[in-house]
Amino acid sequence: MTRKGQVREAFGLAAATYDRHADIQRHVARRLAGVVAGLPLPPRPRVLEIGCGTGFLHEALQPRLAYGEWIFSDLSPDMAARARERFGALPHTRYVVMDGEQPCFGLDVRFDLIVSSLSFQWFERLGESVAALRRMLAPGGWLAFTTMARDSFHEWRQAHRQLGLEAATPAYPAPADLAALWPGARVDEEHITQEYQSGRDFLRQLKGIGAQVPAPGRQPLTPGALARVIRCFEDHGARSTYHVATCRLPAER
Template structure:
């Protein structure tokens, strides 16, 4: 699958999940709230220029709007249905924003030149793990920062879903879940910028293996890693049973990255 076809497939899956996303998004809500609290501790200008990547249904948008009195917002997502969901939440008052608000359908991994050196804050919660090349993508997003600006993200890292992977390995199988970046790789992604990452593992128990799979489908996070082969029905049932018997517990290893564009950073 080409990179553009993969982005279209990701957008399509999230678009189909837009109406039910919030019902399955407890981890996503936690990550958005935690990231927003960290952003609120920054010394931003009185009316910051903010670019959000991967707004989804507006979880981070809402958490930030509750903490930042007024801003110039550019809210983006690769899936038009997700942008529409956030826009509806703003229109009907579920998200209360002050300042100018602009919405755009955009591939956050490849912002165009109009975004260069423009923003006081570029932020994204649990979206950049879908980039084809997260290192290059984060470097491009850092290039959108004005001098003194901040890049703030949450993303998933390598130990995410380890219990699910273990259930596959027990039968000499490989899970189709994406290969997330190692935390130490992310820590080195922006040389010349002040800051780094912290790790916050969240462990979630499901009623059984099928409930875990349905939770991923509920938020649209179903595109398999490149080259993954679908399991035979018998193997899928064996993995579900093993995962359930082991406690149906799964780890979301969330990394929070916060970097400041220092003077002279490229």
């Protein structure tokens, strides 16, 4: 199975438990909603959401944004189905199963707003794919998204390094590197620290949201090595940083 297939499957399996484990994602979606609500958009924007998950971003934006149309899309059919269960009764919503790196719209389709919260870290060609989405904006439109940045999970990585091992968590870009990818992009950053009861609790939470697919080419640790890493992670307080970049890009003229 391709890595993207693994990502689709992992999020599909987690769709039913996602909301219970996704405190960080809910917080980040609310922050992004605040940013989006402040953008100079037309009165009833046509919106495309990529990687909608169970719908946190829409939930947070709903009271703040009157939209003309909102298209929920996700790589995982189960996630898109969850969003539909939640918001399907609302007028002017549509649900699409789609890889955000291969949008399924005609060349003439344009959006006033393209949004995404904590999905683009799963993209395989972040720079090109975001640039392509940007070209789908109508004049005056905006692309706004959050994604994971460099310091995320540094405690987990450090626990591996101390034991001479390498963590399977993907390497994320620095905010300055993200800003350099797209002319005119503004990138803000936030560090959030989450404390866990144990190392296993941390891993359970990642699995509960479907975010356990390793970086390309990484193999899982042996049970013994994993137990040592967990002990080391707990010795340093069993906490994990989420370094979140919030990016906003205006349509190119």
